Amino acid sequence: MTSWAGAAAQLVLVGVLAPIVVGVTRAVRSRLEGRAGGRVLQPWRDLRKLLRKPPTSPPDAGIFFIAAPPVLMATSVIIAVTSPFITTVLPAGSADLIVVVGLLLLGTVALALAGLDTGTAFGGMGSSREMTIAALVEPTLLLSVFALSARVGSSNLGTIISAAASHPSTVFTPASVLAFAALAIATLAETARIPVDNPSTHLELTMVHEAMTLEYSGRDLALVEWASALRLTILLGLLANLFAPWGIAVSGSAAGLAIGAAAFAAKVLGLATVLAAGEVFAAKLRLFRVPELLAGSFALSLLAVLASYVLA
Amino acid sequence: MNPTGTALITALLLAATAALAALVFPAAWRARVVGTLVAGTGSSGVWAGAAALSGHGWDADLPRLLPLAGMRLAVDSLSGWFLLLIGAVAVAVGVYTIGYAGPGGRGAGSRPSLSLLPVFVGALLLVPAAGSVPTFLLGWELMAVTSLGLVATEHRHHAQVRSATVWYAAMTQAGFVTVLIGLTWLAAAAGTDFTAVRATAGVLSPAVKNAVFVLCLVGFAAKAGAVPLHPWLPRAHAEAPSHVSALMSAAMVKLGVYGLVRVGFDLLGGGPRWWWLTIAAIGALSALYGIMQAAVATDLKRLLAFSTSENIGLILLGVGFAGLYNVEGARGLAALAMAAALLHTLNHAGFKALLFLGAGSAVKATGTRDLDQLGGLSRRMPATTMLVAAGALGAAALPPGNGFVSEWLLLQSLLHQPGAGAVLAIAAPTAVAVIALTAGIGVATYVKAVGTGFLARPRRAAAAGATESPPSMIVAMIAVALACAVLAVLPTITLPAIGRIVASLHLVSPPLDGGLTAIQLSGYTTRFWPLWLAAAIVVVTGLVAVLARRFGRARRRAVAWDCGDGPLTSRMEYTATSFAEPLQRVFDDALAPERDVDVTHHEESAYHVQAIAYRQRIPDRIENRFYQPLLRAVERLGLAGRGLAPGVMHRYLAYMLTALIAVLLAGVIR
Numbered sequence: 005m006t007s008w009a010g011a012a013a014q015l016v017l018v019g020v021l022a023p024i025v026v027g028v029t030r031a032v033r034s035r036l037e038g039r040a041g042g043r044v045l046q047p048w049r050d051l052r053k054l055l056r057k058p059p060t061s062p063p064d065a066g067i068f069f070i071a072a073p074p075v076l077m078a079t080s081v082i083i084a085v086t087s088p089f090i091t092t093v094l095p096a097g098s099a100d101l102i103v104v105v106g107l108l109l110l111g112t113v114a115l116a117l118a119g120l121d122t123g124t125a126f127g128g129m130g131s132s133r134e135m136t137i138a139a140l141v142e143p144t145l146l147l148s149v150f151a152l153s154a155r156v157g158s159s160n161l162g163t164i165i166s167a168a169a170s171h172p173s174t175v176f177t178p179a180s181v182l183a184f185a186a187l188a189i190a191t192l193a194e195t196a197r198i199p200v201d202n203p204s205t206h207l208e209l210t211m212v213h214e215a216m217t218l219e220y221s222g223r224d225l226a227l228v229e230w231a232s233a234l235r236l237t238i239l240l241g242l243l244a245n246l247f248a249p250w251g252i253a254v255s256g257s258a259a260g261l262a263i264g265a266a267a268f269a270a271k272v273l274g275l276a277t278v279l280a281a282g283e284v285f286a287a288k289l290r291l292f293r294v295p296e297l298l299a300g301s302f303a304l305s306l307l308a309v310l311a312s313y314v315l316a
Numbered sequence: 317m318n319p320t321g322t323a324l325i326t327a328l329l330l331a332a333t334a335a336l337a338a339l340v341f342p343a344a345w346r347a348r349v350v351g352t353l354v355a356g357t358g359s360s361g362v363w364a365g366a367a368a369l370s371g372h373g374w375d376a377d378l379p380r381l382l383p384l385a386g387m388r389l390a391v392d393s394l395s396g397w398f399l400l401l402i403g404a405v406a407v408a409v410g411v412y413t414i415g416y417a418g419p420g421g422r423g424a425g426s427r428p429s430l431s432l433l434p435v436f437v438g439a440l441l442l443v444p445a446a447g448s449v450p451t452f453l454l455g456w457e458l459m460a461v462t463s464l465g466l467v468a469t470e471h472r473h474h475a476q477v478r479s480a481t482v483w484y485a486a487m488t489q490a491g492f493v494t495v496l497i498g499l500t501w502l503a504a505a506a507g508t509d510f511t512a513v514r515a516t517a518g519v520l521s522p523a524v525k526n527a528v529f530v531l532c533l534v535g536f537a538a539k540a541g542a543v544p545l546h547p548w549l550p551r552a553h554a555e556a557p558s559h560v561s562a563l564m565s566a567a568m569v570k571l572g573v574y575g576l577v578r579v580g581f582d583l584l585g586g587g588p589r590w591w592w593l594t595i596a597a598i599g600a601l602s603a604l605y606g607i608m609q610a611a612v613a614t615d616l617k618r619l620l621a622f623s624t625s626e627n628i629g630l631i632l633l634g635v636g637f638a639g640l641y642n643v644e645g646a647r648g649l650a651a652l653a654m655a656a657a658l659l660h661t662l663n664h665a666g667f668k669a670l671l672f673l674g675a676g677s678a679v680k681a682t683g684t685r686d687l688d689q690l691g692g693l694s695r696r697m698p699a700t701t702m703l704v705a706a707g708a709l710g711a712a713a714l715p716p717g718n719g720f721v722s723e724w725l726l727l728q729s730l731l732h733q734p735g736a737g738a739v740l741a742i743a744a745p746t747a748v749a750v751i752a753l754t755a756g757i758g759v760a761t762y763v764k765a766v767g768t769g770f771l772a773r774p775r776r777a778a779a780a781g782a783t784e785s786p787p788s789m790i791v792a793m794i795a796v797a798l799a800c801a802v803l804a805v806l807p808t809i810t811l812p813a814i815g816r817i818v819a820s821l822h823l824v825s826p827p828l829d830g831g832l833t834a835i836q837l838s839g840y841t842t843r844f845w846p847l848w849l850a851a852a853i854v855v856v857t858g859l860v861a862v863l864a865r866r867f868g869r870a871r872r873r874a875v876a877w878d879c880g881d882g883p884l885t886s887r888m889e890y891t892a893t894s895f896a897e898p899l900q901r902v903f904d905d906a907l908a909p910e911r912d913v914d915v916t917h918h919e920e921s922a923y924h925v926q927a928i929a930y931r932q933r934i935p936d937r938i939e940n941r942f943y944q945p946l947l948r949a950v951e952r953l954g955l956a957g958r959g960l961a962p963g964v965m966h967r968y969l970a971y972m973l974t975a976l977i978a979v980l981l982a983g984v985i986r
Binding site: 058 | 611691692694695705712713714715720724727728730731732741742745748749751752753755756757759760763764766767768771772773840841842843844845848849852853856857858859860861864867868869870871872873874875876877878884886888889890894895896897898899901902
């Protein structure tokens with residue numbers, strides 16, 4: 005029963021926190037660029053506004069367009085419930101890392117098919133670019149999984165994070181550092197951040213994620229935006245917990261959950277601040293330079309795996 | 317006679333009846349009767365397979381059926397697995413044929429085509445049931461010849477069909493010759509019966525074993541469509557009628573895997589490390605090369621065919637690592653890798669049969685396989701679109717599809733390896749990298765196939781006039797989709813059977829447990845709940861959709877954003893080619909596309925462009941670099957050979973004399 009309480013707490017926390025994480029990145033960015041910018045809670049206000057509006061479908065779109073936002077949301081929710089963010093005591097013994105990668109990809113695919121289903125040039129363009137990037141990020145993700153799993157002999161997220169929490173010294177190995185670097189780049193690509201994609205652009209030639217979601221409006225758009233924010237939070241949370249699992253609750257007690265929640269919020273918001281600050285000093289790469297970046301992260305993750313064998 | 321034998325004999329008799337019925341019945345009834353009988357053959361095959369897998373092995377000696385060699389059937393659990401797979405595919409194909417061939421009596425419904433189909437299915441069932449070398453070779457060749465005839469079904473209409481048939485004939489026969497030499501060599505050294513071979517394999521000299529293995533590997537890899545022996549596959553699968561493509565891709569190529577496992581693990585009882593490294597390397601190459609070619613293919617069936625090469629590659633990776641772990645002494649992991657390979661064999665048969673049948677439905681309705689011309693089918697053919705999407709979910713190895721389960725198992729077998737051995741320390745991460753890259757590109761490939769082929773607006777008139785296929789085709793596809801769904805959510809029901817097979821291959825039982833709804837690696841915390849994952853995805857998605865609808869306002873149609881510049885036309889849509897362009901650019905060096913750009917200038921001024929013509933072709937590089945020179949060399953050799961027969965009688969007499977002396981000398985020296 006405690007495991008379900010932990011899962012519910014995680015769902016609520018991640019759901020509430022996700023728009024705030026986006027708000028923080030925007031606020032930090034605008035401050036550093038010398039603009040006033042919106043409030044931290046602005047994404048929540050946007051969501052409330054959008055949820056009240058009716059959704060629209062393009063004339064040629066079918067079921068794939070309508071189904072994509074709920075599927076995207078569902079994948080994010082399932083990951084939020086089953087992966088250890090504030091506690092490692094979860095129903096079903098917490099998720100498998102490969103399954104998490106698969107679920108993320110399922111969400112990406114749902115949105116890419118929706119982009120194609122609109123029948124517009126923008127939708128197709130966004131889908132094509134997104135799938136190219138996803139195809140190249142997937143190997144990095146899985147190889148990093150491999151490097152992290154080799155450490156504990158399991159691809160179960162709970163086991164990996166518990167091991168890191170109880171033996172912090174095992175985290176700081178060359179393999180882990182390399183895997184962290186690779187995962188960080190993969191996270192940037194998966195969440196459509198600079199330098200892979202610019203979340204605040206609607207310029208035809210450069211947008212990737214926004215091009216796919218261009219036809220969404222009203223509550224569909226709200227779901228897509230919320231789910232994207234959830235994905236950002238989830239990936240930042242995983243990155244934080246895989247390499248710095250401090251504060252995560254290893255039992256189901258209420259106090260432990262509270263500490264875990266506070267630690268998780270602090271870690272994710274900290275990472276979001278770093279991410280936004282980094283974005284100020286970076287420019288978006290040309291689309292056809294992105295594969296070079298991703299190839300770099302792939303090489304890092306391969307080195308991480310080899311290091312985990314050679315130096316084990 | 318035990319149930320396995322009864323079912324198998326019933327299947328073969330039904331196949332023979334169907335072949336005769338095709339010759340007798342008039343065109344209006346032919347497809348219906350043959351289709352039903354083929355489905356019956358298939359269900360008997362499933363029955364035989366299931367009986368064999370539940371422990372009813374069967375042996376039969378029929379010495380009088382064939383002159384000299386006789387026939388010997390021996391069904392064990394490994395045979396049962398493949399009988400089940402072939403039977404299940406045949407059931408779907410049989411039902412599908414009723415609507416696909418139709419009452420017209422032309423093309424796929426013609427007398428020769430419909431009478432060959434059941435013989436092909438019978439031959440497919442005969443191969444895994446064979447218990448001796450001659451019977452195996454007989455089944456193998458029967459399978460090759462009947463499938464060849466079926467590929468050539470539409471040879472009158474398209475020149476490409478003839479070219480595909482020639483390629484397939486040449487490669488399948490070359491493969492047969494190597495298998496023939498290999499197995500005959502083995503039979504000469506160890507006896508013709510499989511039981512005799514097993515008994516004496518231990519004392520065979522390594523040289524003989526190696527030679528037999530290499531010869532069989534070449535033949536079986538060619539049949540499986542593994543790179544670099546694949547050029548027949550995209551041609552034959554694309555040009556054959558779709559129900560034949562489904563049988564070939566889902567069932568026939570798997571027999572290449574069966575042959576490898578049977579000869580490598582069972583008959584020869586394992587071998588040195590380099591055998592398995594070779595198999596794994598071929599697998600890795602097939603997986604990567606296959607999926608890259610699939611990603612840039614614009615012909616729907618060619619895309620599916622290259623994806624078959626990819627999946628065969630993944631299966632061979634599993635088989636290779638099973639052997640490798642076995643040599644290294646990690647027997648549990650060997651069993652796990654073999655279980656993953658076997659499960660993927662069945663899963664691939666499921667989703668690829670579904671995809672080929674779906675492709676056939678779309679091609680029949682539109683008359684084109686070109687993804688650049690399709691589109692808009694989700695409105696016109698909703699059932700086909702949803703079924704193809706379901707198949708694509710499995711093929712892209714996304715949760716909750718069935719392909720994900722077996723890829724998960726395969727990855728687990730590579731993740732949990734012991735720290736022993738430098739070879740494994742390099743090979744396992746490389747294999748994971750290959751699988752990961754393959755999975756990534758595979759997802760993009762299937763998004764392209766479904767997204768540009770079926771969604772949005774039709775790109776050409778052919779697709780605009782499409783109507784939904786007849787019910788028998790839809791029913792067949794639904795049956796396959798349901799089978800895939802069962803394999804996706806309850807893969808554990810196959811574990812007892814897989815355990816029995818793996819144990820029969822001199823390996824231990826795979827270290828898996830966790831009951832009906834979970835797969836867990838014994839001794840590890842790694843586990844996976846396919847049923848609950850699928851249920852969670854469906855329930856949460858439904859919940860989100862229902863809640864959003866309940867509390868939100870009604871959806872309305874609105875014009876898509878057209879930049880304020882008039883209505884969007886279908887020419888502005890992304891096509892399959894444009895979708896794959898970024899990926900193609902990323903892998904430019906590996907794919908080496910050929911581009912022609914013709915710029916026509918105005919007559920008055922060289923600075924003004926009148927027209928630009930752009931042509932692009934992505935050739936099969938292996939074909940260009942390896943097969944074309946080989947074909948040219950063969951041709952040159954043939955031409956040079958003419959010089960041997962100048963029509964001079966003296967020369968011929970000299971040849972005969974030389975030959976006679978050579979034979980006599982050989983006899984004396986021996």
